Amino acid sequence: MTTITPDRERELLASVPTRLLLGSGWADAADGSTFAVTDPSTGETLLEIADARPEDGAAALDAAAAAQRDWARTAPRERAEILRRAFEMVTARADDFALLMTLEMGKPLHESRGEVAYGAEFLRWFAEEAPRISGRFATAPDGVNRLMVLKRPVGPCLFITPWNFPLAMATRKIAPAIAAGCTMVLKPAALTPLTSLLLAQVLREAGLPDGVLTVIPTTSAGAVTGPLIKDSRLRKLSFTGSTEVGRRLIADSAEQVLRVSMELGGNAPFLVFDDADLDRAVAGAVLAKMRNGGEACVAANRFLVQRGIAPAFTEAFVEKIRAFTVARGTEPESKMGPLVDAATRDKVAALVEDAVEDGATLALGGRVVPGAGYFYEPTVLTDVPADARILDEEIFGPVAPIVVFDTEEEAIRLANSSEFGLVAFAFTRDLNRGLRLAEEIDTGMFGLNAGVVSNPAAPFGGVKQSGLGREGGFEGIDEYLETRYVGIADPFAN
Numbered sequence: 001m002t003t004i005t006p007d008r009e010r011e012l013l014a015s016v017p018t019r020l021l022l023g024s025g026w027a028d029a030a031d032g033s034t035f036a037v038t039d040p041s042t043g044e045t046l047l048e049i050a051d052a053r054p055e056d057g058a059a060a061l062d063a064a065a066a067a068q069r070d071w072a073r074t075a076p077r078e079r080a081e082i083l084r085r086a087f088e089m090v091t092a093r094a095d096d097f098a099l100l101m102t103l104e105m106g107k108p109l110h111e112s113r114g115e116v117a118y119g120a121e122f123l124r125w126f127a128e129e130a131p132r133i134s135g136r137f138a139t140a141p142d143g144v145n146r147l148m149v150l151k152r153p154v155g156p157c158l159f160i161t162p163w164n165f166p167l168a169m170a171t172r173k174i175a176p177a178i179a180a181g182c183t184m185v186l187k188p189a190a191l192t193p194l195t196s197l198l199l200a201q202v203l204r205e206a207g208l209p210d211g212v213l214t215v216i217p218t219t220s221a222g223a224v225t226g227p228l229i230k231d232s233r234l235r236k237l238s239f240t241g242s243t244e245v246g247r248r249l250i251a252d253s254a255e256q257v258l259r260v261s262m263e264l265g266g267n268a269p270f271l272v273f274d275d276a277d278l279d280r281a282v283a284g285a286v287l288a289k290m291r292n293g294g295e296a297c298v299a300a301n302r303f304l305v306q307r308g309i310a311p312a313f314t315e316a317f318v319e320k321i322r323a324f325t326v327a328r329g330t331e332p333e334s335k336m337g338p339l340v341d342a343a344t345r346d347k348v349a350a351l352v353e354d355a356v357e358d359g360a361t362l363a364l365g366g367r368v369v370p371g372a373g374y375f376y377e378p379t380v381l382t383d384v385p386a387d388a389r390i391l392d393e394e395i396f397g398p399v400a401p402i403v404v405f406d407t408e409e410e411a412i413r414l415a416n417s418s419e420f421g422l423v424a425f426a427f428t429r430d431l432n433r434g435l436r437l438a439e440e441i442d443t444g445m446f447g448l449n450a451g452v453v454s455n456p457a458a459p460f461g462g463v464k465q466s467g468l469g470r471e472g473g474f475e476g477i478d479e480y481l482e483t484r485y486v487g488i489a490d491p492f493a494n
Helices: 006-016 054-073 075-093 094-105 111-131 166-178 194-205 223-230 243-256 278-294 312-323 342-357 408-413 430-442 473-478
Strands: 020-022 026-027 034-038 047-049 136-137 147-153 157-160 184-187 213-215 236-239 258-263 268-272 298-305 361-364 378-384 399-405 423-427 445-446 483-490
Touching: 006 094, 006 166, 020 054, 020 147, 020 194, 020 236, 047 194, 054 147, 054 184, 054 213, 075 094, 075 147, 075 166, 094 111, 094 194, 094 268, 111 473, 157 166, 157 194, 157 223, 166 194, 166 236, 166 342, 166 473, 194 213, 236 243, 236 473, 243 258, 258 430, 268 278, 268 408, 278 312, 278 399, 278 423, 298 408, 312 361, 312 378, 312 399, 312 483, 342 378, 342 399, 399 408, 408 430, 423 430, 430 445
Parallel strands: 157 184, 157 236, 184 213, 236 258, 268 298, 268 423, 298 399, 378 399, 423 445
Antiparallel strands: 020 026, 020 213, 034 047, 136 147, 147 483, 361 378
16 A cells, blocks of 8 residues: 655645635635634644635525526436536546545545545436436326326535545435436535535536535534525425434424435444354454444444354454554554544543443453544443443444344344434344344344445435435435426317
8 A cells, every 4th residue: 555645645635625615616705714624633734724604605505596497407418427527537536535535534545445436436326317317197097187297306405414424425415416406505514524625626627517516614504504494495405414413403494394304323233143154244243333433323333142152253353353453544554543533532432431330341442542633442342231321322433332132032122222223234144034134123224244235326314313315226316306296188178
């Protein structure tokens, strides 16, 4: 792996836009405000970028509303070609996007490269879906009228994206909106806005017209986005983030009866049965827990392991995790980078401390890494009490609590004992059991003998407190389309 030099970092950062993207191009914040984007592995400033004010949010929505009519009339093939060019351009600049994500979010470069491939695929997938938007024409059952059903773009959208997957969370929303003919205002997370700004620059170079996408990074999210949600010109809100914030946004959106998509919190159970392929289960567990440092809504949060296989699984899992090298993501040996900020690291540490105080055993890790940055050791807990806080809350860090169960019925009960229902994983050689679990566990997604399920061609989303709507797959574009029925008089009537 090529060593990343300071000169390479500086060269890349110099190419990243640092201003807001409004209707006619890049602009400073209304009052000239800026904020620092920092490297979580060092705490040092990467760039100072424009800090949007409420006036900038209003200008962004003005541009989106003004561009909506012409953009909706743009030929589907033209929208598809823009997405295809953007896919090719992001892919060509994969090293730039990967390094930028590593710098602002912290994940190791090999994981950032994986996200570039995943995030770019949404651009390609929805490029192929844009020309396939269709309706139907039929004779009414009574034969009197003709029925025509059209699919039309919802209209201007507001996207609020999280910090943990800076490219993929943006493309997963932007690509279907472009394909459907919707204009967009994007408010990226203040911790990781640089990737979104670079993506916006690429989309403009790919031919996206002025006003179709505006980008407003801000440290005052509520003040900037609140008025937009109350504006009658906005027609859709899509948010990825915590359930707590999602609930507030759903309530706020009710005033305008906005279409909403909410991808919220998770508390994924990872079930391992006695008949599982041990090597496969351990490999899946490492992926499901430690990918992105555990900072993922789909990360395995609770490991439910059947008693007969529990000792062997725990020993093998601990040995795999013990081999992880914790270092700045640009270092060739890094298998795990820092957590994104001090607050995230401190919450993870507190959850582990609480679990140990309640009787859990530290099988590995359990400490903040001293020195610069927000590093935390990969951690495995055993003998975790059923009422431990760590089993109820989303950890968002590299901590794996293991709970032992005896029967399939008990495993299902434990898996469903959460208000969340985003994803679940299960490892078993019994296909019938696997199918029963897929039907009995309350979840929007299910991984059977697989530690990763996310795919641009599949619908992503949850049930219960984990959200509303789906992103990706054939279903993803429907979130940005309204259904219009046209009744036509019988053409044979006099």
